[in-house]
Amino acid sequence: MKLLVAEDQSMLRDAMCQLLLMEEDVEKIYQANNGQEAIDLLQEKEIDVAILDIEMPQKTGLDVLEWVRAHQLAVKIVIVTTFKRLGYFQRAVKSGVDAYVLKDRSISDLMSTIHTVLSGGKEYSPELMETILTHENPLSxxxxxxxxxxxxxxxxxxxxxxxxxxxxxxxxxxxxxxxxxxxxxxxxxxxxxxxxxxx
Structure with a gap:
């Protein structure tokens, strides 16, 4: 499979890519350090799964997701974030994200998520689901x-x-x-x- 990893923290991105490349079914990884680079790569390359951070310069991961859906690309989108912000999660789900998971997971967990979305499944972080269920709107x-x-x-x-x-x-x-x-x-x-x- 061919992956795109878009993450503006280069040490984290490099480490993630090195670990993913050790997985036998990962054939190639493209790297982007901002959302615009991710969009450029998605236009040029054949990519199976894009792994996106949310808060990046130029375009956010959510902007990239919305761009992919607007252009009806077949690529699966996995958002990996440190933010448990409900608004981000809801915007991602509304835009048809394939998986939305938190960064504090292992590479084997991430590979399992990638396989889930490639087989047509969806995956959302349990912590986020819990936040949604307990985070009621206090406004009338x-x-x-x-x-x-x-x-x-x-x-x-x-x-x-x-x-x-x-x-x-x-x-x-x-x-x-x-x-x-x-x-x-x-x-x-x-x-x-x-x-x-x-x-």
Whole structure:
């Protein structure tokens, strides 16, 4: 099989590639140190499985995944990350990721994941599944709507008009949102809610 490993930390990438090359069914490994390089290689080479980090320069692993799906390439995508962020995971699943696993696993575990996706299966880290099940959205339906409009750059006055509420009620909802998710301002509230998949 031919693999692509995209990881911006070169020591980690080199170590991963050396260990993967010791596996008898790994024929060739292409390396990329950012998401754009990964896309360039995917356009030029025949690759069976792309192993992607999420946070990389130029393009993230999620950007690469979305690019692959938009261009309907047959390549299987395995995201390997240190981040247990719910928003990342949900975006990956929505884009049809084949596997989403955490970095603290052995190469034999990773090979087992690669074989799973090549045979048409999916694999998601159990820790992430647990996070999803225990990470309930603390916002009410109305608070969610208010925060979604805040994320669109609307002012309190505009939100009040759109939701048929008073300006004071919108401000109360905004304060309640900040308290519930421990945010100090609008930008922080939007980031926290998006990371957790609450909006």
């Amino acid at each position: 339906h109305q608070e969610q709507k208010v925060l979604e409009l805040i994320a669109l750059g609307k002012t309190s006055k505009e939100i009040a008009q759109q939701l048929f509420l008073s300006d004071g009620t919108v401000r109360n909802y905004t304060t309640s949102i900040f308290n519930k998710i421990n945010a100090n301002n609008r930008v922080e509230a939007i980031n926290i809610a998006q990371e957790n998949g609450w909006i």
